[in-house]
Amino acid sequence: MMIDEIINNLRLQKEIDDWKIIEKRVDGSELFFVKDALDMNRSKQTQKFFVTIYHDFEENGKMYRGSSEFTIYPGEIDVESLIKENIFSSKFVKNTPYPLATPSEKRKESSAKAALSNSIDEVVSCMYAERLEKTWINSSEIFMNHIQERIVNSKGVDVSNDLLSLYVEFVTTSRVEKEEVELYWSFQFSKFDDEIIKDKIANAMKATEDRSRAVKIPDIKDIPVILTGESVKEFFKYHLYKVSARYIYEHLSNAKVGMDLQNNTKGDRITMWIDPFLERSSYSVDYDEDGFPAKKVKIIDNSVVGNIWGGIRYAHYLGIEPTGHMTNFVVEAGKVGEDDLQKSEYLKILSFSDFGVDPMTGDFGGEIRLGWYSDGERLIPVTGGSISGNVSDVEEIILSKETQQEDNFFGPKSLKISGLKISGSKEL
């Protein structure tokens, strides 16, 4: 086996103090559609070996850990030269020393093995089950991957992850009014669930019909905004990265255990977990990329930093217990129902062009593709315009009690925030 050849070569090199290999095999099926007609079918079989070599050395009385990361592909005829080239590179890398993962109690390894070809056909059937006269799936792409990972290191770690990933991207088009409109969607899961898929398609169709009736967003200011769906996950990425060991070590975050992240914000307090075992997430793993047994940990408790999350290296640098690299994160739901969030004047946004949060500065925003504006009496579908703000400047946060899962995120379905700017379409 090629991995044995690589390990034997690594062991022969005296200048290597430690090493790690992640062997990754992917077996995939892909289908591409225009409307419901097959545009192309694809298959994939790949294997790669991601190797890191570590070289420890002393300079001016100080110890350093050098390293170099490289990939070995099947059929490589000169593994030894590649390793030697990277040993040379590692001598110029002067990092503070850090340990590798050591063997841990073996977990019962999960198996994602599935009949890929059967499942992908079922996904297609589910997606195209609903037919509406004036709204349809314009195009879709379905990717089903079976991923097998083996992580081996010089300290004796030899563990595996067996993953299944279903990724679907689709565009819905509607012609309820004169002009056709479209919306873009995607979802990713590790398990096939026909009800979830049908629900996603039905919601997408409905939203696209709503967009076709939408009018330009009026010149509204200082009203609360309700985020739903994927933008809720994106919003919380600021809090997630704020308590990352790497962000803290790199001085990109000033978070400390005990710090209140919502000092200036009224409303619900955020409680957040990292959870490597989140069901249906295609990121759920038994072991992280270091081969460390990942753990479920509460990182923010009622807006107060409870634990810093991080892999072995950055946890060691900060002198804290490693949690393993983050794969999934969970935000605890609120107490208010969505119906109660939608009272008085508000702007609820169902689809953005590309909603984003800068995890370093907290700036966030996006252009609105579909929203609902309520002036307290009427409910109007709106499009165009944008929202922008900064997480630290948000005046109030209210979390819905209803929940959602967006692949590696589980949390409130909606989030009501105030204290941000809305750019409407008032002509100047």
Next chain:
Amino acid sequence: MQVKFSDFLNANVPMLEEIVAALSKTYGYASILGSDTHGKRYLVTDVETNINDSGWNERGFVLRVFNGLNYSEFSFNEIKNPSYVIDFVNDDLINSFEKFKSHGEVLKCPCVIDEPVKSSFEGEVEILPEDVDPGTKIEKLLKMKARAHELSTKIVNFWSTYEEVQVNKVFVSSKKLLRQSYIWSQGYLQAIARAEKTKYSYEGFSGMKGVEILDEMIHGVDKVVAEAEMLLDSEKIPPGEYDVICAPDVAGVIAHEAFGHGVEMDMFVKNRAKAVSYLGKKVASDLVTMHDGAIAAKQVSSYLFDDEGTFGSDTVVIDHGILKTGISDLMSALRLSTKPTGNGKRESFERKAYSRMTNTFFARGNDKLEDMISSVKHGYFLEKVSSGMEDPKNWGIQCWILYGREIKDGEITNKIFSPILMTGYVPDLLNSISMISDDLELSGVGSCGKGHKEFVKVSSGGPYIKAKARLG
């Protein structure tokens, strides 16, 4: 210095030819793209140094066959022997297609008719990556970091990144044998400043260059540090519609999002492009001419042939405000009975090919930047683009811009606003362009996705433009 073609691909060409010959007999058309792209990424921050493989590295093959109605593909990175690949296509890939065909609809596509051609291209750079040891590269990055801290005590971290990538590709069909090998490199400086809030600025460097780009990067340190400090005093812009002067990188992302993604012709096939009904019609101010093409400029997406074996070209997308044509991959061109423009690109051999941009830019105009600034009564000078998003069907546009300087009565004031979200309706924005400078700059740092995936290397740019835009 000339770039040398991959030994790995050269060694595999006979096997690729054997596979293609066997499958062409059965299916009428077969082709293989082989990729061997390798390079390194060097990162120096205040607290660590890393040497990794470039994120663009790949080594493998993608095989395409005509299945009688359209095309099936197989991506793989190990050729145990040619018969394994041939058997997989016959027994698995085509069987999956036949199984679907028995109960589902298939979108037909004509069979490729290749012209016989053999060609190769080997690019040149001043300094090859292998001629400079990693220590020298790291040393230069460390000097940039040291310089940043000499300049300011407010910098809490400074990142300098240098990435060198050698692209090697071979395309084999029964009538074509194409080889290309070239190097691009990119550098990225990021200064993170902190006072009461955290702000950062960045500067990118890119080109069909080798290690010499490191010497350009050092000259960007002072600017990026000054910007990061300046942004600590930035304000939020009052939402509204304003006169704006866009720097070349901002102009480039407008070109890219507006009529780059908007004219990708696989979107024509899917009826997702509003542009189809505007071909030959006015979509922009008369001042606007826009190009895309692998040979339209020398930047990170310049090549001899695309990932489907079509030669690169220079496409005039908009000519003096009139939308002329789109940019196309091979499959879309076959379906639309148009000529492919050499824009069929893959994220890697593991992914499907789509119509994608290469080097996209507005052509230069006749105005002087100082005259453009003088002409603004109240507006903003927009610099440093962070990201953008397309909307080909409904022509919305979204661009995140790092900062804008206020212009009042024709003068740039000391007021800085950051970040800025520019949105609008594409024809409104392009028709509002009233002045275009006589400069032309392209940049190819980062990557471009289609939707939210399929990241490829592109460049974009142009001159300074004056327009009216909605900012928030």
